[in-house]
Amino acid sequence: MRSRSLLGRLLQDQILFAVFTALLLLLGGTGATAILLRKHQDHVLRSLAHSICHAIGQDRKEDSDTFMQATREVLSETYLSDIAIEVEGSDGTSEVSSGMVEGWSPEETHGQPAPGDCVTRRHREQRPAPDVRVCAHACGPDHGILVAAANIHGDPDVRLAIEALCGTFLLLLAVSALAGRALIRRRLLPLQRLAEAASRLKIGSGSALGVGADASELARLEASLDGLVHKLHEALLREKRFTQEASHELRTSLTVLRTRMEGLTGRARTPAELQSETRALMAQLDGLDRLVEALLLIARSEEDAGIPSRPVNLCDLAREAAQARQDADPPISPPPEVVAPDEILVMGSEELLERALFNLVENARKFAGAAARIRIQVSRDNACARVSVEDDGPGIPSASRPHVFERFYRDPSRRGIIAGTGLGLAVVRSIVARHRGEVSTARSEDLGGEAVCFWLPALVGAGEEGP
Numbered sequence: 001m002r003s004r005s006l007l008g009r010l011l012q013d014q015i016l017f018a019v020f021t022a023l024l025l026l027l028g029g030t031g032a033t034a035i036l037l038r039k040h041q042d043h044v045l046r047s048l049a050h051s052i053c054h055a056i057g058q059d060r061k062e063d064s065d066t067f068m069q070a071t072r073e074v075l076s077e078t079y080l081s082d083i084a085i086e087v088e089g090s091d092g093t094s095e096v097s098s099g100m101v102e103g104w105s106p107e108e109t110h111g112q113p114a115p116g117d118c119v120t121r122r123h124r125e126q127r128p129a130p131d132v133r134v135c136a137h138a139c140g141p142d143h144g145i146l147v148a149a150a151n152i153h154g155d156p157d158v159r160l161a162i163e164a165l166c167g168t169f170l171l172l173l174a175v176s177a178l179a180g181r182a183l184i185r186r187r188l189l190p191l192q193r194l195a196e197a198a199s200r201l202k203i204g205s206g207s208a209l210g211v212g213a214d215a216s217e218l219a220r221l222e223a224s225l226d227g228l229v230h231k232l233h234e235a236l237l238r239e240k241r242f243t244q245e246a247s248h249e250l251r252t253s254l255t256v257l258r259t260r261m262e263g264l265t266g267r268a269r270t271p272a273e274l275q276s277e278t279r280a281l282m283a284q285l286d287g288l289d290r291l292v293e294a295l296l297l298i299a300r301s302e303e304d305a306g307i308p309s310r311p312v313n314l315c316d317l318a319r320e321a322a323q324a325r326q327d328a329d330p331p332i333s334p335p336p337e338v339v340a341p342d343e344i345l346v347m348g349s350e351e352l353l354e355r356a357l358f359n360l361v362e363n364a365r366k367f368a369g370a371a372a373r374i375r376i377q378v379s380r381d382n383a384c385a386r387v388s389v390e391d392d393g394p395g396i397p398s399a400s401r402p403h404v405f406e407r408f409y410r411d412p413s414r415r416g417i418i419a420g421t422g423l424g425l426a427v428v429r430s431i432v433a434r435h436r437g438e439v440s441t442a443r444s445e446d447l448g449g450e451a452v453c454f455w456l457p458a459l460v461g462a463g464e465e466g467p
Contacts, residue, residue, distance in 0.1 A: 010188075014180040015173075022169045030162055034153060041133055041152040042118045049137035049147045052078060052085065056139065067143060071096050084148040087139070095143075104132045104148045112136065115144055120151055130154045257281065257288070311459055312350045314357075314385055315340040318376045321357045325365060325374070333370050336361060340378035344385045345459035348435045353456075356431040359424045360389040360452050368393025368449055375447060380458060384437075388453040390444040401441060405429040425452070432456065 052074060059070040071087050075098040078085070084104045087096040092112070104121075113119040115138035122131050131151035139145050152158060261281070322336040329335075346353070357376075364374045368391035375390045396404055400411045408422040425439075432439045432454045439454040 010184045011177070011181050014184065015177050018173055018176045018180070022173050026166065026169050029165065033162075037152045037158065041149065042135060045118060045133065045135035045147045045149060046116075046137065048080075048083070048085075049135060049139075049145045052147075053137055053139035053145055067140065068095065071143075082149060084146075086146040086148070088144045088146065090142040101132055101148050101150055103130050103150070104134075112146070121148075254288075257285070309347050309349070311345045312348055312353055314344050314346060314353070314378050314387055314456075315342060317350070317354050317357050318378050318387065320354070321361045322374075322376055324358065325361045329365065330370055333365070334373055336374040336376055338376050338378075340376070344378055344380055346385050346435070346456045347459055348456070352431045353435070356428045356454070357387065357389075359428050360387075363424045363452070364389050364391040364393070364450070367391075367396075372449065373447055381455065383458055384455040385458040386453060386455050388451050390447045390451040391449040392444070392447040393449040395443055395448075395450040396441060404441060405439070428452075428454065 055074045055078070056067065056070045059065060059074055060067065063070070065073070075085060075087075075096060078098070080099060082099075082101060084099040084101040085097065086094050089095050112121075113134055113136040115136045118133060118135040120131050120133050131154055132148050133151045134146055134148045137145045137147070318338050318340050322338045326333075326335040361374060361376065365372070368374070372391045372393045377386075377388045377390070379386050397411060400409075403409045405425050405428075406422075407426040409426075410422040429439050435456050437454055437456040439452070441450060441452050443449075444451040
């Protein structure tokens with residue numbers, strides 16, 4: 001099923017909003033107009049009743065007529081078209097009336113208003129007839145005046161005005177829908193240009209969409225996409241370089257293995273020679289195994305999927321790394337020293353952090369020598385957990401120090417003398433970076449050799465200062 005376009009959804013929302021607004025305006029406008037018309041009509045009818053009552057009183061004072069005589073004289077002089085006037089006695093019976101209004105019956109007493117009030121009286125007959133608005137006014141203690149007129153709400157001119165208003169709103173709604181579609185389409189053009197630029201984009205140095213969106217939101221979107229493209233380009237370059245370097249190392253190791261194995265079949269060898277070659281082949285296989293394991297660790301630490309995250313006690317990892325190194329070292333090697341409190345916690349993968357610490361200890365033993373001292377220290381530094389591995393060996397040559405964390409880098413002066421893949425510290429840097437930490441090397445101020453340290457965000461509320 002094809003999804004609806006953003007333009008269609010925005011247009012639908014705009015039309016719904018316009019309809020809702022038009023209905024509110026229409027209902028509010030017609031309601032307010034009806035109320036104002038009703039008040040105006042009631043005011044006119046009350047004023048007319050009051051004027052008639054006042055005229056009757058004046059006539060009685062001037063001519064000394066009876067109430068009924070004065071009423072007939074006044075009504076004969078105040079005939080108004082489309083208005084009915086009725087004078088009632090104290091018992092509610094009609095005594096004098098003037099004028100006719102369709103739907104008005106002077107004899108009908110149902111729905112008559114109280115003095116001072118106005119009511120709408122609906123016609124009881126089956127034939128269509130307009131509603132009548134009736135207002136009452138007390139004229140002396142024994143008489144009342146009813147003034148009736150056709151209900152203003154049923155006036156044809158009023159209905160025509162309401163129909164014209166509704167038609168105008170419908171026309172404005174249609175015009176706003178068309179104008180909204182054109183404006184929304186115009187505002188969405190930068191998005192369309194972004195999509196077209198993204199479809200044409202080729203990842204490479206300096207790649208960018210280059211649309212130049214002027215709206216702040218679209219400009220931020222374009223900048224974010226350009227940043228993503230830049231990061232993708234760098235990731236592809238790293239992946240390409242890593243693949244080339246890994247394939248070169250694997251090919252070299254496999255070539256050496258193939259050469260040694262071919263040498264075994266070249267001529268007859270004594271048992272001692274076969275045993276020596278077998279040990280060399282096993283060492284070569286061990287190196288190849290370590291290389292593959294290191295490559296897998298780097299790939300795992302850099303994969304997009306999240307790593308397991310749970311509290312990890314770095315102090316326990318330090319003691320375990322020291323014990324593992326002691327078990328693997330020859331008897332002449334002093335046991336690694338551990339300076340750490342009972343607990344300093346960080347969030348992360350215990351397996352990866354264990355591998356990072358083991359790599360540092362193994363690296364120290366490999367390059368410092370079998371008789372070198374190794375010290376592992378774990379401490380808190382404000383909000384960070386600090387782990388350092390120091391030795392009293394010769395340290396890293398100054399020319400090699402900027403490159404020791406690069407993949408497959410080995411110091412030229414030690415290459416061929418000390419076995420390795422050049423991935424030990426690269427694995428450490430990758431794991432520490434994945435845990436939002438930093439790693440560095442420096443000369444050990446205490447032991448005089450090399451000190452490799454990394455910092456990780458400490459778990460809030462965890463850890464003590466000092467051992």
